[in-house]
Amino acid sequence: MTRGPNAGLIGARDAQARLATPCLLLDVDAFEHNLAAMMDLARRYRRQVRPHVKAHKCAMVGRHQLEAGAVGLCCATVREAEVIAEAGLEGILVTSPVTAPAMIERLAHAHARVGDLAVVVDSAAGVEALARGIGAGRPLGVLVEIDVGQSRTGVTRPEDAVRLARRIEELPQLRYRGVQAYSGHLQHVPAHVDRKAKAAEQWARLRLFLDALSADGLPPEIVTGGGTGTHLLDLEEGPFTEIQPGSYLFMDKQYGAIELAPGGSAPFRTSLTVATRVISANQPNLAVVDAGFKAMATDAGPALVAGGTAAGAAYQFMGDEHGGLRFGAGAVRPAVGDLVTLVAPHCDPTVNLHDWFHVMKDGRLVDIWRIDARGY
Amino acid sequence: MTRGPNAGLIGARDAQARLATPCLLLDVDAFEHNLAAMMDLARRYRRQVRPHVKAHKCAMVGRHQLEAGAVGLCCATVREAEVIAEAGLEGILVTSPVTAPAMIERLAHAHARVGDLAVVVDSAAGVEALARGIGAGRPLGVLVEIDVGQSRTGVTRPEDAVRLARRIEELPQLRYRGVQAYSGHLQHVPAHVDRKAKAAEQWARLRLFLDALSADGLPPEIVTGGGTGTHLLDLEEGPFTEIQPGSYLFMDKQYGAIELAPGGSAPFRTSLTVATRVISANQPNLAVVDAGFKAMATDAGPALVAGGTAAGAAYQFMGDEHGGLRFGAGAVRPAVGDLVTLVAPHCDPTVNLHDWFHVMKDGRLVDIWRIDARGY
Numbered sequence: 001m002t003r004g005p006n007a008g009l010i011g012a013r014d015a016q017a018r019l020a021t022p023c024l025l026l027d028v029d030a031f032e033h034n035l036a037a038m039m040d041l042a043r044r045y046r047r048q049v050r051p052h053v054k055a056h057k058c059a060m061v062g063r064h065q066l067e068a069g070a071v072g073l074c075c076a077t078v079r080e081a082e083v084i085a086e087a088g089l090e091g092i093l094v095t096s097p098v099t100a101p102a103m104i105e106r107l108a109h110a111h112a113r114v115g116d117l118a119v120v121v122d123s124a125a126g127v128e129a130l131a132r133g134i135g136a137g138r139p140l141g142v143l144v145e146i147d148v149g150q151s152r153t154g155v156t157r158p159e160d161a162v163r164l165a166r167r168i169e170e171l172p173q174l175r176y177r178g179v180q181a182y183s184g185h186l187q188h189v190p191a192h193v194d195r196k197a198k199a200a201e202q203w204a205r206l207r208l209f210l211d212a213l214s215a216d217g218l219p220p221e222i223v224t225g226g227g228t229g230t231h232l233l234d235l236e237e238g239p240f241t242e243i244q245p246g247s248y249l250f251m252d253k254q255y256g257a258i259e260l261a262p263g264g265s266a267p268f269r270t271s272l273t274v275a276t277r278v279i280s281a282n283q284p285n286l287a288v289v290d291a292g293f294k295a296m297a298t299d300a301g302p303a304l305v306a307g308g309t310a311a312g313a314a315y316q317f318m319g320d321e322h323g324g325l326r327f328g329a330g331a332v333r334p335a336v337g338d339l340v341t342l343v344a345p346h347c348d349p350t351v352n353l354h355d356w357f358h359v360m361k362d363g364r365l366v367d368i369w370r371i372d373a374r375g376y
Numbered sequence: 377m378t379r380g381p382n383a384g385l386i387g388a389r390d391a392q393a394r395l396a397t398p399c400l401l402l403d404v405d406a407f408e409h410n411l412a413a414m415m416d417l418a419r420r421y422r423r424q425v426r427p428h429v430k431a432h433k434c435a436m437v438g439r440h441q442l443e444a445g446a447v448g449l450c451c452a453t454v455r456e457a458e459v460i461a462e463a464g465l466e467g468i469l470v471t472s473p474v475t476a477p478a479m480i481e482r483l484a485h486a487h488a489r490v491g492d493l494a495v496v497v498d499s500a501a502g503v504e505a506l507a508r509g510i511g512a513g514r515p516l517g518v519l520v521e522i523d524v525g526q527s528r529t530g531v532t533r534p535e536d537a538v539r540l541a542r543r544i545e546e547l548p549q550l551r552y553r554g555v556q557a558y559s560g561h562l563q564h565v566p567a568h569v570d571r572k573a574k575a576a577e578q579w580a581r582l583r584l585f586l587d588a589l590s591a592d593g594l595p596p597e598i599v600t601g602g603g604t605g606t607h608l609l610d611l612e613e614g615p616f617t618e619i620q621p622g623s624y625l626f627m628d629k630q631y632g633a634i635e636l637a638p639g640g641s642a643p644f645r646t647s648l649t650v651a652t653r654v655i656s657a658n659q660p661n662l663a664v665v666d667a668g669f670k671a672m673a674t675d676a677g678p679a680l681v682a683g684g685t686a687a688g689a690a691y692q693f694m695g696d697e698h699g700g701l702r703f704g705a706g707a708v709r710p711a712v713g714d715l716v717t718l719v720a721p722h723c724d725p726t727v728n729l730h731d732w733f734h735v736m737k738d739g740r741l742v743d744i745w746r747i748d749a750r751g752y
Contacts, residue, residue: 005455005482018478020454054696076697077666078396079381096666096697097655099713102394106381122656125712152694153656153664160658184695279473280498280529282536288529290453290472293725298675299693317675318528319560320430320724321452321472336501337475348696349669352729355751374751375731 003368004356015365016339019358021277022295024350025341026250026357028366030271031064034249037267038231039069045235048242050093050224053080055246055348057373058357059087066091072116074224074244075373078106081117083373085110093224094119095180095244097145097153099126104133111140118222120145120180122154127164131171139175142168143222146181148205154181158212165218178220179213181206182244187229192259199233206239228268232261252347253304273306273341274350275358276323278334287313287325287333289340294320296342297349303342309334315342379744380732391741392715395734397653398671400726401717402626402733404742406647407440410625413643414607415445421611424618426469426600429456431622431724433749434733435463442467448492450600450620451749454482457493459749461486469600470495471556471620473521473529475502480509487516494598496521496556498530503540507547515551518544519598522557524581530557534588541594554598555589557582558620563605568635575609582615604644608637628723629680649682649717650726651734652699654710663689663701663709665716670696672718673725679718685710691718 006023009015042049051065054076062073062084072091075081081092098107098119111117111134118141121127127142134140144164147154155161161179168176183202189195206223213220226234226243234243247255250272260266276291287310296303296317303315305325309332313325325340327333334340344350352374359367382399385391418425427441430452438449438460448467451457457468474483474495487493487510494517497503503518510516520540523530531537537555544552559578565571582599589596602610602619610619623631626648636642652667663686672679672693679691681701685708689701701716703709710716720726728750735743 005478018476020478020482021476097712099655100394100397100653101713102396103653106396122658123712129713147658151659151662152698152700154658156658277476277479279475282498282523282530282532283527286527293673293675293722294728297669298673298725299669320728322528324528336473336499337477337505346669349674352670352696353751375729 003370006356006358006365007368009365010367012365016363019275019339021275021339022291023275024354024357025273025275026359027271028359028361030269031249034251034268034271035064035068038245038248041232041235041267042243047235047240050074050091050242050244051249052076052095052227052244052246053084053373055249056351057083057371058369059083059089059372060369061249062089063087071242077373078103078110080373081110082106085113085117090114090116092117093143095182096120097122097126099129101129101133104129108134112137117141118143118177121164121168124164124167127167127171127174131173134173136173139173141177142174143178143180143224144168146179146206146209148181148183148202150183150185152184158209161209162212162216162218165213166216169218176218178222178224179209181209181223181225182227183225183230184227187227188254188258189229190258192262195230196233199230199238203238210239228255229258229260247347250347252350253343253345254300256343270306270343272344272347274303274344276340276342278336278338278340281333281336285327285329285331287327288318289323289325290321291342292317292319292322294353296344297346297353299349300345303345306341306343309338310340379746382732382734382741383744385741386743388741392739395651395715397651397715398667399651400730400733401649401651402735403647404735404737406645407625410627410644410647411440411444414621414624417608417611417643418619423611423616426450426467426618426620427625428452428471428603428620428622429460429749431625432727433459433747434745435459435465435748436745437625438465439463447618453749454479454486456749457486458482461489461493466490466492468493469519471558472496473498473502475505477505477509480505484510488513493517494519494553497540500540500543503543503547503550507549510549512549515549517553518550519554519556519600520544522555522582522585524557524559524578526559526561528560534585537585538588538592538594541589542592545594552594554596554600555585557585557599557601558603559601559606560603563603564630564634565605566634568638571606572609575606575614579614586615604631605634605636623723626723628726629719629721630676632719646682646719648720648723650679650720652716652718654712654714654716657709657712661703661705661707663703664694665699665701666697667718668693668695668698670729672720673722673729675725676721679721682717682719685714686716
């Protein structure tokens with residue numbers, strides 16, 4: 001397996017100076033700190049963590065998460081589940097409904113490779129399609145997805161959840177495992193107290209569903225949901241058996257800007273940066289770098305300058321392959337060829353643009369991990 | 377070479393129904409129309425076309441462009457140049473300055489493989505770095521990049537262009553080929569008449585540089601620039617020997633919205649769409665599809681619904697792997713599992729998210745082309 005154009009730099013003293021850019025750097029100390037900090041919190045509150053592969057799309061990172069104590073791994077796509085299954089990792093939960101026969105066929109292949117794979121469903125047609133597509137053999141785990149306020153996927157009424165769960169129980173190809181309720185729209189509410197109030201409303205709605213299922217003899221074994229933004233609230237007081245955080249590993253600009261714990265003491269550190277180089281500096285107070293729309297996702301505004309010789313500059317997108325660093329008058333600007341590191345605005349779709357994590361320790365390149373499930 | 381999860385569907389009658397989504401569809405009839413239409417225009421005005429690989433990142437598409445009569449291929453990155461050189465295609469121009477020694481080393485390898493490779497430069501440090509990195513052997517072609525109004529890369533004064541050109545001529549490792557002047561900020565000016573007025577200002581600036589170079593005995597053999605938005609203006613009246621269009625092949629939402637030719641008769645057709653599937657439909661007037669931030673670039677707003685059973689709906693991004701189709705009250709909504717096709721907001725960074733073009737003819741999948749230079 002190739003490890004990309006920087007493979008020859010592993011262990012080299014001057015690796016950082018010679019990196020082909022733009023590329024992703026992963027600070028392994030911050031990464032390991034984040035891995036351990038989330039597991040410590042979960043143990044304190046006696047909950048499980050099933051971290052989300054959508055943030056990193058990397059079997060090696062998933063392996064580290066399981067070794068740290070995760071109960072399994074969430075996957076947003078069938079492709080992610082395939083990669084995790086091929087790596088021999090267990091406890092896979094596909095967190096989006098899979099409805100097309102061709103995708104269910106691939107899900108069935110992944111299911112045949114591992115002992116423990118489940119998928120969410122939110123429609124009667126979806127349940128029947130899964131049963132038809134999965135075939136004989138070990139039944140496929142299924143969770144009913146519930147909408148508790150995001151208004152995207154999930155059933156919206158307790159009676160629909162009961163109906164789907166009952167039908168799953170009837171079908172020999174499927175095995176009812178529980179429910180998923182994810183509130184993506186709460187993850188970035190800035191103030192902890194506001195996020196808590198909103199989360200409590202969602203939990204109250206979720207409890208109506210849990211009560212209806214229990215009253216019908218269908219108490220869920222798994223109640224999964226929550227992300228990095230609500231992780232502490234969900235662990236402390238939510239009606240979940242497990243949470244699904246992803247971005248805690250990396251801490252992008254969006255999560256860096258919110259009050260993750262009361263009082264603002266951030267439990268996680270920024271481990272992921274985009275390395276870029278100055279390619280031109282002919283305009284006043286501007287240095288042009290080689291990272292633009294194709295190096296960082298644009299759905300969450302501009303990147304932050306993390307370090308290098310450009311501290312204090314403001315990044316702006318300037319095209320597919322170009323970014324600009326704006327400096328105040330009189331600031332010392334980096335020279336053409338200098339390396340600058342940026343904190344990605346939104347980590348998940350930024351990681352999805354790259355093929356490799358360049359694992360850094362104390363400024364040295366110590367390993368390169370493939371972002372296996374990127375694209376498909 | 378694998379051709380992805382849909383490889384088994386080539387030639388199948390029901391391929392479209394069974395496609396693994398989200399994925400890119402390329403209508404080969406529209407694609408060939410666009411290829412021919414651009415070359416016909418260029419021949420009429422006796423200019424060359426050096427189409428931009430940044431739009432498609434695919435050696436197979438590049439081969440079609442050369443076969444249609446292109447003089448060569450523009451590449452935005454060293455990676456694109458490597459892919460095009462490995463495919464044995466000629467006439468490569470790298471359109472961004474390459475300044476880092478590691479990247480120049482890779483450029484030198486690509487240069488050693490092909491007969492005709494050139495790169496732009498916009499600084500004295502860049503010229504010296506190229507000369508140091510390229511080594512002995514055939515000299516590397518170099519063009520001086522000129523800023524005529526975009527305020528990004530390029531030299532800003534005619535005397536700087538002369539100084540760089542003269543230094544390039546002095547260095548035995550380099551060969552002076554001409555100049556590049558790209559006006560990216562004009563490409564999407566909506567009205568043809570406004571775009572023409574602005575382009576004329578840029579041409580006037582460019583002519584000052586061309587005159588200064590000629591006066592100094594350094595007349596450029598190549599004057600390259602222009603894109604899909606200004607293609608007609610640049611061919612008709614611009615001071616260019618060649619133009620560098622990319623998006624004309626695909627025609628995304630952005631280019632579909634502007635008046636490309638006077639009177640609005642569009643010379644090109646939309647050939648590229650994103651195929652996505654309905655995965656959930658529990659909310660009123662909403663269908664949730666499997667294409668979000670990771671299937672389409674977000675720098676140019678939401679996608680347009682192109683077809684399928686969702687005509688008339690409005691697309692919105694709903695997360696990394698989710699999109700929403702909003703329907704008017706009473707509209708017939710697609711069912712869970714239905715295929716919907718979308719016109720990408722901005723083609724270049726959308727293509728960059730995918731690994732494969734699914735080549736369609738009359739609704740059948742006839743081939744799959746790899747997007748070779750995606751990532752790096």
